[in-house]
Amino acid sequence: MRTSRLTKTVFICGMIPVMLIVLFPFAVMITTALKTPAAISAPSGPDQPYHFIPTEPQPSNFIEVFRAMPLARNFGNSLIIALGATLLNLLCAIPAAYALARLVFPGKKAVLFLVLTTQMFSPIVLIIALFAQFTNYGLLEGGRVYFALIIANAAASLAFGIWLLTGYFSTIPQEVEEAALIDGCSRFQTISRIIIPVALPGVVTTVIFAFISAWNEFVFALTFVSSDVYKPLTVAIPSFIGQYGTQWQLLMAAALLATIPVVALFLGMEKHLVRGLTAGSIK
Amino acid sequence: MQRGRTTLIAYLALAPSAILAVGVIFYPILRTFYAAFCQVDRKGNPGAFGTLGNFRAVLGSDVFRQQVVPHTILWTVVVVGVTIAISLFVAVALNERLPGRRLMRSIVMLPWATSLVISAAVWKWILHPTQGPLNRLLEGWGFMPYGQAPAWLARPGMAMAAAIAVGIWVSIPFTSVVLLAGLQSIGDDVYEAGILDGATGWRRFRHLTLPLLRPVLLVAVLLNVIYVFNSFPIIWTLTEGGPANQTHIIVTYLYQTAISQREYGQGYAMAVLTFVVLLAFSLIYTRLHSREGLQGE
Numbered sequence: 001m002r003t004s005r006l007t008k009t010v011f012i013c014g015m016i017p018v019m020l021i022v023l024f025p026f027a028v029m030i031t032t033a034l035k036t037p038a039a040i041s042a043p044s045g046p047d048q049p050y051h052f053i054p055t056e057p058q059p060s061n062f063i064e065v066f067r068a069m070p071l072a073r074n075f076g077n078s079l080i081i082a083l084g085a086t087l088l089n090l091l092c093a094i095p096a097a098y099a100l101a102r103l104v105f106p107g108k109k110a111v112l113f114l115v116l117t118t119q120m121f122s123p124i125v126l127i128i129a130l131f132a133q134f135t136n137y138g139l140l141e142g143g144r145v146y147f148a149l150i151i152a153n154a155a156a157s158l159a160f161g162i163w164l165l166t167g168y169f170s171t172i173p174q175e176v177e178e179a180a181l182i183d184g185c186s187r188f189q190t191i192s193r194i195i196i197p198v199a200l201p202g203v204v205t206t207v208i209f210a211f212i213s214a215w216n217e218f219v220f221a222l223t224f225v226s227s228d229v230y231k232p233l234t235v236a237i238p239s240f241i242g243q244y245g246t247q248w249q250l251l252m253a254a255a256l257l258a259t260i261p262v263v264a265l266f267l268g269m270e271k272h273l274v275r276g277l278t279a280g281s282i283k
Numbered sequence: 284m285q286r287g288r289t290t291l292i293a294y295l296a297l298a299p300s301a302i303l304a305v306g307v308i309f310y311p312i313l314r315t316f317y318a319a320f321c322q323v324d325r326k327g328n329p330g331a332f333g334t335l336g337n338f339r340a341v342l343g344s345d346v347f348r349q350q351v352v353p354h355t356i357l358w359t360v361v362v363v364g365v366t367i368a369i370s371l372f373v374a375v376a377l378n379e380r381l382p383g384r385r386l387m388r389s390i391v392m393l394p395w396a397t398s399l400v401i402s403a404a405v406w407k408w409i410l411h412p413t414q415g416p417l418n419r420l421l422e423g424w425g426f427m428p429y430g431q432a433p434a435w436l437a438r439p440g441m442a443m444a445a446a447i448a449v450g451i452w453v454s455i456p457f458t459s460v461v462l463l464a465g466l467q468s469i470g471d472d473v474y475e476a477g478i479l480d481g482a483t484g485w486r487r488f489r490h491l492t493l494p495l496l497r498p499v500l501l502v503a504v505l506l507n508v509i510y511v512f513n514s515f516p517i518i519w520t521l522t523e524g525g526p527a528n529q530t531h532i533i534v535t536y537l538y539q540t541a542i543s544q545r546e547y548g549q550g551y552a553m554a555v556l557t558f559v560v561l562l563a564f565s566l567i568y569t570r571l572h573s574r575e576g577l578q579g580e
Contacts, residue, residue: 132327266396
């Protein structure tokens with residue numbers, strides 16, 4: 001497609017401010033995380049200019065933050081919840097997607113419809129009933145809160161997993177599977193040795209999506225977790241604002257550390273994710 | 284002979300998902316609808332059925348009618364409208380062969396990968412009245428006298444404007460990506476035909492791109508309305524609905540009423556209202572859209 005030079009110039013001139021605004025908070029995170037407490041609190045004035053970029057960068061903030069805040073604990077909690085939710089999502093989504101892609105059975109359309117309807121209920125609509133139920137079952141006491149968060153997060157990303165994997169599984173030729181079944185493989189072996197390896201990109205995308213969703217989740221964690229011991233990063237970091245209100249350099253260091261792993265995962269799977277998300281919304 | 288066995292295997296394979304979805308989604312939603320019409324105890328459990336008291340309490344509240352509802356509408360309309368406009372530009376630009384296109388695409392996606400709460404926490408720092416980078420830069424560049432820059436999140440009108448700005452910032456990535464995918468599904472041959480007809484620049488966008496993109500655009504608007512209406516973390520982290528309830532939208536007010544103040548009955552009623560409003564909107568919207576499509580043919 002050919003575009004005139006003028007049109008291109010207009011696009012570039014328009015994209016520059018968009019890029020700057022998108023990047024600004026990330027630049028703030030990095031530069032603030034490297035500042036000294038004095039540089040943050042010193043008032044600026046006509047004869048005391050403000051330096052956006054730190055004049056004496058202090059990388060030791062990234063070590064200090066683990067001493068000043070229970071950040072290692074929060075990282076561990078986020079990891080337990082996100083890994084648990086991802087694993088549970090796969091355990092549920094893989095067999096379900098297999099049935100939907102490969103097997104003929106009554107009620108299949110209804111199941112596909114129900115999978116989609118789960119996406120209509122936002123966590124905020126469910127949260128009160130879930131909170132009351134989980135309290136009744138004692139699921140919010142002590143370490144059991146991990147379990148409560150794992151099942152809630154796995155359910156939230158379940159539809160995406162089923163939808164995406166059903167798409168991938170359907171593209172595998174039926175003959176490949178039939179050959180394996182004739183060779184004496186059980187259904188389970190067929191799934192684990194043939195279907196999953198062939199659909200690996202789909203499985204990886206589901207894993208990363210489920211992991212990131214759970215890692216970034218807020219409403220369930222905010223509501224279910226009452227003790228500091230079990231707080232994941234998303235609940236802990238905003239709560240630090242009140243507690244360590246003056247130490248913004250440490251807060252931004254914590255925010256940056258919590259963000260880097262997911263951004264890296266996200267950019268790594270950008271293409272697959274776009275394909276998965278848009279497959280559901282377009283057509 | 285195989286049919287019964289296949290059906291059994293299929294149901295067994297679906298069982299784990301069904302248990303999870305029923306336990307965490309379908310049962311709680313039914314219970315929410317039931318409890319909204321019950322007297323609810325201080326632990327959130329429904330008691331006697333058959334009352335409209337919860338709905339009366341919500342709809343009779345001045346805060347809800349005069350602040351929460353108008354702010355929810357303002358929030359949803361402005362965030363979705365501006366997001367769609369900017370994202371449309373971004374998507375069309377990224378669809379061109381511009382220098383640095385791949386890099387720009389990755390940059391646009393960054394806010395999507397970042398947790399909403401962490402984005403909001405960073406913006407809260409940016410908007411900090413005395414030490415925040417925004418006011419410091421505005422003062423340093425001479426836009427504001429030193430010490431006179433506003434406390435963005437403490438002033439009623441400004442707090443809502445700031446929340447809306449952050450809402451737009453986090454919504455652009457997803458919307459741009461959906462629209463870009465839509466643009467990429469329009470074949471180059473359509474454009475080549477357009478070029479032969481002499482359609483260039485704005486005219487090509489107006490008469491070729493926009494009509495072809497229309498179905499995707501309509502989906503993007505619908506999804507955005509649902510996401511933005513339901514969006515909780517940004518406002519909760521920035522202001523918790525304050526100052527003086529000026530930034531509450533329905534979902535933050537629901538959360539404060541139910542979880543913080545333990546008025547669970549009213550919370551259930553608001554959850555039902557939220558769901559019904561969005562469902563009605565989606566149905567009317569898709570109905571209008573499909574009728575329009577029929578007229579066009």
